[in-house]
Amino acid sequence: MGTTTEQTAEGPADTTTLLRFATAGSVDDGKSTLVGRLLYDSKSVLADQLEAVEQASRNRGRDTPDLALLTDGLRAEREQGITIDVAYRYFATSRRRFILADSPGHEQYTRNMVTGTSTAELAVVLVDARKGVVEQTRRHVAIAALLRVPHVVLAVNKMDLVGYEESVFARIAVKLTAYATELGLPEITAIPISALAGDNVVEPSANMDWYGGPTVLEHLESVPVSRDPSGHQARLPVQYVIRPQTAEHPDYRGYAGQIAAGSFRVGESVTLLPSGNVTTIAAIDALGVPVPCASAPESVTVLLADALDVSRGDLLVPTGAAPELTRRIEATVCHLHERPLVVGAHVLLKHTTRTVKAVVKDLPYRIDTAHGLARRPRPESLMANDIATVVLHTSEPLAMDGYAHSRRTGSFLLIDPADGTTLAAGMAGAAFTDGCGGGL
Template identity: 55%
Template sequence: MDILRFATAGSVDDGKSTLIGRLLFDSKAIFEDQLEAVERTSRDRGTEYTDLSLLTDGLRAEREQGITIDVAYRYFATPKRKFIIADTPGHIQYTRNMVTGASTADLAIILIDARKGVLEQSRRHAFLTTLLRVPHLVLAVNKMDLVDYSEERFEEIREEFTSFASKLNASDLTFIPISALHGDNVVSRSENMPWYQGTSLLHHLENVHIASDRNLVDVRFPVQYVIRPHKTEFHDYRGYAGQVAGGVLKPGDEIVHLPSGLTTRIAAIDTFDGPVDEAFPPMSVTLRLEDDIDISRGDMLCRPNNQPTPTQEIDAMICWMADGVKLRPRAKLTIKHTTRTARALVKDLHYRLDVNTLHRDETAGELSLNEIGRVSLRITQPLFVDDYARNRLTGGFILIDEAANGTVGAGMIV
């Protein structure tokens, strides 16, 4: 079975915790003692129903107490597919955490309260998911039970959001009316909304096509580690381990090594479970080559006629993640792109982007915590990059503070 990674985002009390609890409960992903504890707590609070939001209540308590806010991951599976949920905080002061959670997502679910409609936070969440090139976006209009399952209200929200989304790069946009509390259209179709002709949320998650989203055209293989066993029976073994970042690799394929430009062919592809006939994203494999080439960590293997652009000058959208330190022109940082690490100088800050209004402030001289802007960087050695819109792995990078050795920014090459 393949794995679908999806992120959830929503304003306060939009029902995100209840929705996640409903998915976990209906997919039998919780233990009996967990369910008994939730039922007992629900009774103690005087609730007439089992409050499934309590399944993620630990994270909610953490938020209320102002402790470190981070992305919470949940796991569940159905007979058709495995799922990883990145439960991201939606408040503007936690933009960096939403960027972290959505950066690896195949799909994003944005919850909207049917009573409140499209809010400023809804627009911000949509913009961030499209900025991060999340291929599929689902707008779940929740709490339909509180508006009497009104088709007119659902259509109003859909029209308003569609109008806003036309300004974004939302390629696949789906609208689903739900009630997470009562389970309407979450796992099965709701009898309360006969006017809705689409599928349930879980059916959509199980069947959305994601294989083609992982860039099966451009072969990209950043070398992470060179394997040379010391045991005598393997003294001739030399393998290059890493994660396939794009394309399909097969034994016999001609590849070129960057930065040397030397070409060779793949002799075999090894995995933990033994040799395989092909490798594709996001598999982690070890390549054996027909020729001995000086290859080390940070190098790139690709097709001779389809190579990434080696460059020491890049323009990128940066989400600044450091508290107490600001990004300014002339700042010196460490950049980590795929498996290559180099030093970088901030040449210029072109503008700061308001994630609520999409206004570009070209007079900005710095980026503070959770702010996003476009910058130019000069790198000390060539990086083998693609545009982020083409390949999220070879088009993304992180910035590291040289003194504190902590991540201070995440970038998307444009």
């Protein structure tokens, strides 16, 4: 079970760092209350928001603010007492800035959790201390594993309702940590909390002196954040070709986009895909200013030494470190739409800035995320919230990395060519090896 003792001992985090994290939990596990407690105790709630929540709480006969109302924004959410949509919250402390994706907990909104967690670097999974690990808890941990979330916090909530018993916490933590390890998750940090009472959320709990680890906020502030691991090969999807054709710059031709991974330098040899043409970076402009190098996730304009045919959707990579071009893609997808996905379906595949035609050739198996990523072979179709392995054939070659190596250039969307509806979110490569700990 991971802890952050050594990380917090290193001193305060850089206030310029940004942590994207997601929350997930079964219905009534107290997720909305936890998010509300984080915002309330970290003083990240505006005065008018707090006043509105206090008034709504009084109308319901409560003497104290119902912190769940800070996050349950939709009317349907407030009426049903559950989270339906993914809500993004922005807040900051003196040590770090945060973007929080508050994801739904109900099984029918699994696709919403996939959306909210897809860009997260940390996931907070809640468990009700009275109920322990339930099917939806296992599903949430499995999705975090599928999406390669590097850090997971197991927040054992409602400890006040079990007398703050250490044995209850230990039993849940051991069980879920073992399950997460089987799925290949690299780090699990278990924290006993009471979101309603505020124990170990922002401030340490006097009721659980047997626990010596960090609070939820302390862990969020100190967990390592890597915007772009140096081991990732450089990738720049071309988004726009810039040709101002002014008297000052009559021959200017730049290729603009956001660097998806790695770094590029002036003078570096690069290859353009899918054409395979090799050239050299003549200059790099960042916000109109020439720079010697640039790294992900900067948005830049690159000028090349040779006049080549480059357009939106092309991929700029270092020569000698290019992904293989392929028309056959095996991937794990989460189906997002009510319309079923079947073998033979014609779709559009959007990868970075490139969109090509594709056909669903095979559905080898559906993944049962509630039972240790068990494989259910040959489903007839994929329905909303289904996660499965698919085989796609594309009309044009694509330069796609494995999702395990790059979440940016290893992911894609499947789109209905008739009306532009997003059908599925995909991750290139098979979900797991037979041992469940392997990669894409």
